[in-house]
Amino acid sequence: MQNVDLKHAYRLLNHGPTVLVGSAHNGRSNVMAAAWAMPLDFDTPKIAVVIDKSTLTRELVDASGVLSLCVPCVAMKDLVMAAGGMSGKNHTDKLTRCHITTQPAPQTGVPLVEGSIAQMECRVLPATAHVAGPHDLILAEVIGAWADERVFSDGRWHFEDAPAELRSLHHVAGGHFYAIGEPVRALPVVNA
């Protein structure tokens, strides 16, 4: 994994991939899947992600004020499905059961999922309880970002140059995903 310039971190989520949310507090940690995540700002980089209040992830994020977002790839499809369907509340060994291995993020210790094509370490924005409460919407600042240089370098995804199993996953419903597809180039805008 290579460092991603924080000003380019939004690009890791800009094309709408399904993510894995990592959390840790007081010796407990968890990883869940989430399709509802997006960039919120460029610089300083911020993200928004919906995390249901019934989840262990939410408990840990609320208690610690930190989380990770990782972008999984096609090779990880069954892991993503398992991480989304199994609750860390019911299974203290969820990560083992889901074949998830993690490394602690350098600043916060929050788990980064191995095999992901991008990873972000994030700190929940203070005073955002007014959206977390009623809408389960977590707003956070990205404080570290990394990507697999086989698919992301010089601030840009280039899936077309890499094996198909490194493409990002985009969840539709019930275990049906699409992989990201082929590049499309639009005409530049004149007289903007």
Place this chain on the structure above:
Amino acid sequence: MQNVDLKHAYRLLNHGPTVLVGSAHNGRSNVMAAAWAMPLDFDTPKIAVVIDKSTLTRELVDASGVLSLCVPCVAMKDLVMAAGGMSGKNHTDKLTRCHITTQPAPQTGVPLVEGSIAQMECRVLPATAHVAGPHDLILAEVIGAWADERVFSDGRWHFEDAPAELRSLHHVAGGHFYAIGEPVRALPVVNA
């Protein structure tokens, strides 16, 4: 376009497509492109979208309390690029210049962009100024939803059964998009 059950409306955005945001107030209307949009809730369906406060779209949305989200397809790539790069503040004839044709949504009159593969009519959630102000984050309820049955039916996308130019667009940066790709099926979760 066919009606989409409101309980399935979240699926129109679940895979992370770039969207067109439609707005109208007092005889003025606009359409802009936005990559930062996602579902916020299932039922009642809600969405979150980032709309910069410097835009005409934001002015119209703030004044009217309504907006549309449309999902454009590959065939519309140059239109999307133009809608994202040209300001309605600088060009009162932006829609004509961008080759955008619209129809008014039935409940609110907000413009729905023709040629889109999905369309949603939305009402801004009351009392969400605390996120709109500092974060340009607009939260809204989906009150009507439609999709092109060639790519979405029975509550499910099926891009693989349709021409490639009907695939959704996923913006990376600077006019570089990816089309959504091939279906990926994950194993069901046992002992969730």
